[in-house]
Amino acid sequence: MRIEGKAVEVYIPNTGRLPLLVPGTKVRLEPGKGKLPWRLSGMRYKGKWVSIDATIVNGLFERWVEEGRIFKGWKILAGEWEYEGKRFDFLLGRGNEKMLVEVKSCTLERNGIALFPDAPTLRGREHLERLIEWVGEGKRGCMVFVTSLPGIRGFMPHDETDPEFGRLFREFLSEGGEAYLALFSWSGTLKEFLEVSCV
Known part of the structure; x- marks a missing residue:
């Protein structure tokens, strides 16, 4: 993932391949609770915010x-x-x-x-x-x-x-x-x- 042009490692709480999550997709990040600083919670798809967090x-x-x-x-x-x-x-x-x-x-x-x-x-x-x-x-x-x-x-x-x-x-x-x-x-x-x- 990139935040303001800078590459960062992000925890993705989903074990699937997430084929809809393609380069350039806008995403929502939350502060990470583990080793990584950020956690991916959602993505923009067809004009809507969509949850990809399988843990919820x-x-x-x-x-x-x-x-x-x-x-x-x-x-x-x-x-x-x-x-x-x-x-x-x-x-x-x-x-x-x-x-x-x-x-x-x-x-x-x-x-x-x-x-x-x-x-x-x-x-x-x-x-x-x-x-x-x-x-x-x-x-x-x-x-x-x-x-x-x-x-x-x-x-x-x-x-x-x-x-x-x-x-x-x-x-x-x-x-x-x-x-x-x-x-x-x-x-x-x-x-x-x-x-x-x-x-």
């Missing part, structure tokens, strides 16, 4: 559940909950029902369709494998893709980047799993919460 999406999801904006009637029972040797972001409960939830940050789009992943994701594939087992036991399981990209109207797995993720995602849905797309503003306000179906 769990906090947003938790807040939206607690406020009753999504999954009304459900409560967060645990975060970082382990199932079959794999940690999941949240375990939700409603009466005797349990729902296993994995939240993913989505920072890639094409023609108004949010795409995930933007890099091959072994972790994402393993989450789907366990979720398929979970819903196979008759329980509710879901993936929530969170993005602040502008103009988004739907979601698809990014088969070009990780075809196995796409295959597992479709199997997960066909077995009764659920997927949602959460659209939020730069300020963290939930704008829409859309159910995902794909072919």
